[in-house]
Structure formats: C-alpha cells, structure tokens
Amino acid sequence: MNPSLQGVITDVLREVVPSQEEKDAIRRLQDKLLTRAYAVVKQRYSIEPVFTGSIAKGTWMAGAKDIDLFLMFHERVPRDELERTGLDVAKQIVQDMGGRWEIAYAEHPYLRAQIEGHKVDIVPAYDVKDASKIKSAVDRTPHHVRYIQSALDKNLLNEVRLLKKFCVGAGVYGSDLKTEGFSGYLCELLVVEYGTFEDVLRAVVQWRPGTIIDVEEHHAEASLKKKFPHDPLVVIDPVDPNRNVAAVLSLENFLVFIRRAREFLQEPKFSAFFRLPVMAPSxxxxxxxxxxxxxxxxxxxxxxxxxxxxxxxxxxxxxxxxxxxxxxxxxxxxxxxxxxxxxxxxxxxxxxxxxxLPAIQKRRGPSAFDAASSKSFLDHYRGYNVFLEDGFWAVEFKRKxxxxxxxxxxxxxxxxxxxxxxxxxxxxxxxxxxxxxxxxxxxxxxxxxxxxxxxxxxxxxxxxxxx
CATH class of the missing domain: 3.30.70.590 (Poly(A) polymerase predicted RNA binding domain)
Incomplete structure (x- = not known):
C-alpha cells in the first residue's frame, strides 16, 4: 500500500470505527433489550429474540445508533398472528424500557422505537431453516447475519467500514429504490470476496457491466448470465442462491462507483469518504x-x-x-x-x-419503389399534401x-x-x-x-x- 493511501485510510478509520465507549453503550442496551424481550415472550409465546443488522455483524460505522431486534416465530404460525402478536410483544418491550414507538410498514408492520437515544427496530419474522424458502422478505436477514459472522474474517471488519463510508462519499450507499445503490450486506460480501478495502477497489476498476460474483460458487457463470442478463452487477446471495444481492443497483451508480474507485486509487483523498450537504443556492x-x-x-x-x-x-x-x-x-x-x-x-x-413547434409537420414515408407500402401510405394520407423527396414519399399536415x-x-x-x-x-x-x-x-x-x-x-x- 502506498504511503499516501495508507495515511488517508488511517485518518478515515478514526472517523468510522466506533469508540470503546460507544461499543460498551450499545452492548449494555442490547443486554437490556434481550433481558426484557425474554421476560415478555416467556410469559405467553414461543418466540426467539435475535439481533440482526450491522451491529450484530460488527460492521457498523461510528455514530450509527440503529439496533435491529428480530422476534423469530415458528414458520407454522399464521401470518396475521405473527403480525398481531409481534407488535404486541414489541410494544410491551418498548413500554417496559421507557421508550417511544411508532408502527412502521415494510412487507408487514413492525415497531420503530427510540430507546436511550438509539433507534431500535423490532421486527417479527419467521424462523425458516432454508433462506431460499422464506415466507416474508425479512426472514432472510438472520441468515445473512450468521453467514457474515462465519465468513468474514474479524481482521476485515474495519475494511467493511471503509468500503461503506467510501460508498457514502460516492453517493451510492443504500439499497432502497430511491438510491439504487450498494447495501451494507453487499459491501460485506465484496470484502469476503476480495479482501481489504484496497483490494476491493482494485477489483472494482476492472468491472464491466455483467460482472458476476458467486462467493460460494453455487452456479456456472453461463447460467447466471442467462438468469440475470440486464443487471450490471450480479452478486449471488450465499444463503439464497437464486437471488442477486445487487439487483437494485442502477447502471449509473455502478459506473459512478467504478469511476470513484479509479480516481481514489490514482489520488487518495480523505474527502472521497464524505459527502457534504448541498446548501440551497440563492x-x-x-x-x-x-x-x-x-x-x-x-x-x-x-x-x-x-x-x-x-x-x-x-x-x-x-x-x-x-x-x-x-x-x-x-x-x-x-x-x-x-x-x-x-x-x-x-x-x-x-x-x-x-x-x-411549427404549425406544419412532415412525415417521411416508404420508398416509391415499394409498391405495396406506397399504396398503403397514399391511401392513408389521401387528401393531404403528399409529394416525393429523394425517392421516398413524404406528407405534410397540420400538427395536432x-x-x-x-x-x-x-x-x-x-x-x-x-x-x-x-x-x-x-x-x-x-x-x-x-x-x-x-x-x-x-x-x-x-x-x-x-x-x-x-x-x-x-x-x-x-x-x-x-x-
């Protein structure tokens, strides 16, 4: 690694790696949440509370105070019961911890809460054993956590943080359909595949539309090209081999990311990791x-x-x-x-x-030597100003x-x-x-x-x- 790049990365790591104080505060809150969740669910329900998201995987960036607590139901539980009971349990947990909550909606309702200065999402989900046979979109999430915990070397956790922050600076971080960019899970998989942050960028500059990454080698490349012919980047989900983790990534953001990676490797800059808000101009x-x-x-x-x-x-x-x-x-x-x-x-x-536009519109017709097409054109525009122009029929008429x-x-x-x-x-x-x-x-x-x-x-x- 060249000294300039190493210096920038060292400076950025000071910004993105959570302090020990922040880590301890999150662990204390997680312990309280888990204790309270078990106390609530053991009274009436067979539900397993588990943490998901970047905090559970150890890849969250400093200052990100988002905790995801999933309430895992047996897959035989009816959907309406999962939603009703899940919200009841979530409300009780938040109430017992003195927090505030509101109901939010994705594929099904969940609770979005504020507890001790942290945003806590409490989400009911099915505990499916096979992530390719989920009953709702969120059911995959715990499988993602377990996969990253097992596949991502602990020495690479900060490399994920660097990559996420670089995507933020490039304006391509987020897998929502407004942003159409890179999800946190996609960043984690790129580090699993390539290694360090620098290694990822050096691979990225070689990407072309249709690039395929299959970490667990589930498929032959030819079959993936056929299955995902229009996706600029195909990253097969290790826990669900029929899914492209990069499916929402737009071609524009794919190309922007490659461009920013090339620029950074040529001239490393601290500013590449930060996106300044645009103030309203006069x-x-x-x-x-x-x-x-x-x-x-x-x-x-x-x-x-x-x-x-x-x-x-x-x-x-x-x-x-x-x-x-x-x-x-x-x-x-x-x-x-x-x-x-x-x-x-x-x-x-x-x-x-x-x-x-002008009042008159001209439309070009078929070759005058194409008898059948000429007849059809002339019949259609009978009564209009029809003429020949360079061997082709043309017509002028009033623009509608x-x-x-x-x-x-x-x-x-x-x-x-x-x-x-x-x-x-x-x-x-x-x-x-x-x-x-x-x-x-x-x-x-x-x-x-x-x-x-x-x-x-x-x-x-x-x-x-x-x-």
Missing part, C-alpha cells in the same frame, strides 16, 4: 443557470403520496418516463429530466429544447400538438382511471388527479423560492459532473 444564482441554458423548464408539482419510498420512487420514475415518451412522440425533444420529492410535495423536472404545456395540461387533466390506463402508476395517478400544478417561467421560480431543498436539488442538477 434564487439569483439559479436564475442565472436557467437563463444561460436557454431551454424550457416545465415543473410538474403534486402532493407526495403517503407510501413507502420503495413503492413511491419506482412509480415516480415510471411516470417521468411516461411524460418523456408523450412529449417525444409529439416531437418535443427532452434534454433531461429529474425528480425531487419531499414529505409534502413532489416535482417532476422536464427540460425541453423548445416548448413550441404545437405547444408542450397544452399537451401536458390535457394529459394531466385526465381522470385517475384514464391516467392509469395511459401508463401512470396508481399512487401517482391518484395524486395527480387530486392536486397537480404545471409550472413554467415565473411559476418555476415561485416553486424554487418556496422549497429550499428543491433549490438544492436544482443546484445538483446544474452541476452534475463526474470528471
């Missing part, structure tokens, strides 16, 4: 960017649907693509799009080269949609069922039907003044630069 600065681009921005604002991010963000992306397709089908060229979303409002950002705002207004003004029929996902369709604002020009500026985080988002939009 309206004057944003207005200058808007004016300099000489494009047309359209903001589609609506109230954010009250659903989980993992439900919301795929729908937002699909809706944005549907709007892009509508515009491009009508010959409005879309330069770029973006999505900003807060708890209360969402804005789909559409940047057009022009928002007004000249103005992008009018086109979007007509589309977004449809009823909820009509929007869904036209490809807008359910929760977004309902939100658009309930409350939608179509903004351009000064109305865009008004929305930017209203939301600080939207201004910060647009600053990032204007400064996307990987070089």
């Amino acid at each position: 309206m004057e600065e944003l207005q200058r960017h808007l004016d300099e681009r000489q494009t047309r921005f359209v903001f589609i604002r609506f109230s954010t649907p009250d659903v989980l991010d993992d439900v919301l963000w795929p729908q937002l992306r699909k809706c944005t693509e549907r709007v892009r397709t509508l515009l491009e089908e009508n010959e409005f060229e879309v330069l770029r799009t973006g999505i900003w979303s807060s708890d209360v409002a969402t804005v789909l950002v559409i940047e057009l080269l022009v928002d007004e 949609n000249r103005n992008a705002m009018e086109l979007l207004r007509a589309f977004l003004g449809e009823g909820e069922s009509e929007l869904r029929a036209k490809g807008v996902p359910s929760y977004v369709a309902a939100a658009l039907h309930e409350d939608v604002e179509l903004a351009t020009g000064e109305h865009v500026a008004r929305l930017l003044r209203r939301f600080d985080s939207l201004r910060a988002f647009m600053y990032n939009y204007f400064h996307r630069n990987l070089v």
Whole structure:
C-alpha cells in the first residue's frame, strides 16, 4: 500500500470505527433489550429474540445508533398472528424500557422505537431453516447475519467500514429504490470476496457491466448470465442462491462507483469518504443557470403520496418516463429530466429544447419503389399534401400538438382511471388527479423560492459532473 493511501485510510478509520465507549453503550442496551424481550415472550409465546443488522455483524460505522431486534416465530404460525402478536410483544418491550414507538410498514408492520437515544427496530419474522424458502422478505436477514459472522474474517471488519463510508462519499450507499445503490450486506460480501478495502477497489476498476460474483460458487457463470442478463452487477446471495444481492443497483451508480474507485486509487483523498450537504443556492444564482441554458423548464408539482419510498420512487420514475415518451412522440425533444420529492410535495423536472413547434409537420414515408407500402401510405394520407423527396414519399399536415404545456395540461387533466390506463402508476395517478400544478417561467421560480431543498436539488442538477 502506498504511503499516501495508507495515511488517508488511517485518518478515515478514526472517523468510522466506533469508540470503546460507544461499543460498551450499545452492548449494555442490547443486554437490556434481550433481558426484557425474554421476560415478555416467556410469559405467553414461543418466540426467539435475535439481533440482526450491522451491529450484530460488527460492521457498523461510528455514530450509527440503529439496533435491529428480530422476534423469530415458528414458520407454522399464521401470518396475521405473527403480525398481531409481534407488535404486541414489541410494544410491551418498548413500554417496559421507557421508550417511544411508532408502527412502521415494510412487507408487514413492525415497531420503530427510540430507546436511550438509539433507534431500535423490532421486527417479527419467521424462523425458516432454508433462506431460499422464506415466507416474508425479512426472514432472510438472520441468515445473512450468521453467514457474515462465519465468513468474514474479524481482521476485515474495519475494511467493511471503509468500503461503506467510501460508498457514502460516492453517493451510492443504500439499497432502497430511491438510491439504487450498494447495501451494507453487499459491501460485506465484496470484502469476503476480495479482501481489504484496497483490494476491493482494485477489483472494482476492472468491472464491466455483467460482472458476476458467486462467493460460494453455487452456479456456472453461463447460467447466471442467462438468469440475470440486464443487471450490471450480479452478486449471488450465499444463503439464497437464486437471488442477486445487487439487483437494485442502477447502471449509473455502478459506473459512478467504478469511476470513484479509479480516481481514489490514482489520488487518495480523505474527502472521497464524505459527502457534504448541498446548501440551497440563492434564487439569483439559479436564475442565472436557467437563463444561460436557454431551454424550457416545465415543473410538474403534486402532493407526495403517503407510501413507502420503495413503492413511491419506482412509480415516480415510471411516470417521468411516461411524460418523456408523450412529449417525444409529439416531437418535443427532452434534454433531461429529474425528480425531487419531499414529505409534502413532489416535482417532476422536464427540460425541453423548445416548448413550441411549427404549425406544419412532415412525415417521411416508404420508398416509391415499394409498391405495396406506397399504396398503403397514399391511401392513408389521401387528401393531404403528399409529394416525393429523394425517392421516398413524404406528407405534410397540420400538427395536432404545437405547444408542450397544452399537451401536458390535457394529459394531466385526465381522470385517475384514464391516467392509469395511459401508463401512470396508481399512487401517482391518484395524486395527480387530486392536486397537480404545471409550472413554467415565473411559476418555476415561485416553486424554487418556496422549497429550499428543491433549490438544492436544482443546484445538483446544474452541476452534475463526474470528471
């Protein structure tokens, strides 16, 4: 390892490795939780409480005060009983420890609590013996913990912390469907496969889309290429060989990660591990960017649907693509799009080269020497201005949609069922039907003044630069 890289890593480790005081505080709280959990469950239930997550695996980063306590039920317990009893037990545990709680929802409800300054998730799950035969998505988690505890050399725990922090700095950490990045478990598996943090990065710069990692060698590579033909990275789950741990990773984040790894190996920097928050720029600065681009921005604002991010963000992306397709089908060229979303409002950002088109539209037809296609084309456009151009038929006719705002207004003004029929996902369709604002020009500026985080988002939009 070169001295420069070693120096940076030493400095970063001081930031990411929990202090002994922090470790002791977490262990004390875990002991209390486990004691209380056993006291509650032994009264009525056959439930085994176990810790999961990065704390249980020993790979958590300093300052991360998240504890995951799973309540493991026998797989024969009915789903409704697991949910009802699991919440009852969780509430009793939190109440006995003087904490605060709220019910949160993933595939099924669980309890999110605050106890002694720590966030504690208490999650009911099935104690399945085979992780490939889970009854709910969370059932795999204890298997992941046991695998990492057995497969990851204890001397490499800090290498995982470095890799996680590097992903944070690159903006690609998180397996939620908003981020579409690297999960903590994926980082752990990369260290199991390659070794040290430096070894991981040196392997990463050789990656190409379709890279396959099968730590336990469950499959032949050819079968995996066939099974996951479109995933940029395939990392087979050691405890569930039919699952790609990197399934949510987007191609963009895959490429960003490779780029950042190459940059870091060439020039190690402490700053590569840290992502500074973007402060909302002034309206004057944003207005200058808007004016300099000489494009047309359209903001589609609506109230954010009250659903989980993992439900919301795929729908937002699909809706944005549907709007892009509508515009491009009508010959409005879309330069770029973006999505900003807060708890209360969402804005789909559409940047057009022009928002007004000429009255006349030309469409090119088949070769004049293609008799059958020529007849079909001429029959279809009978009565229009049809002519020959370089040996091909062409036709001119009055454009149906000249103005992008009018086109979007007509589309977004449809009823909820009509929007869904036209490809807008359910929760977004309902939100658009309930409350939608179509903004351009000064109305865009008004929305930017209203939301600080939207201004910060647009600053990032204007400064996307990987070089």
